[in-house]
Amino acid sequence: MTMGRDALELTLMLSAPPLLAALIIGLLVSIFQAATQINEQTLSFIPKLAGMFIVLLVAGPWMVGMMVEYIQTLFSNIPWMVG
Numbered sequence: 001m002t003m004g005r006d007a008l009e010l011t012l013m014l015s016a017p018p019l020l021a022a023l024i025i026g027l028l029v030s031i032f033q034a035a036t037q038i039n040e041q042t043l044s045f046i047p048k049l050a051g052m053f054i055v056l057l058v059a060g061p062w063m064v065g066m067m068v069e070y071i072q073t074l075f076s077n078i079p080w081m082v083g
Helices: 002-036 041-076 078-082
Strands: none
Touching: 002 041, 041 078
């Protein structure tokens, strides 16, 4: 049960940075669209994509480190989970 909870916590921690970047960029683009009255739906796609790419470049090593640490813990606990 603990490993499942840890997996959900890790999923939330790893998904938060790209999702927050997309949220903030989407909000800024929508404010810009409202101020300039440009109602183009595809305008927000490229900035969101670029922002998420930058966040993944910056936070990528941290994210991979967290995943590797969790997988090592998971593999080391297999004997106790089976027996």
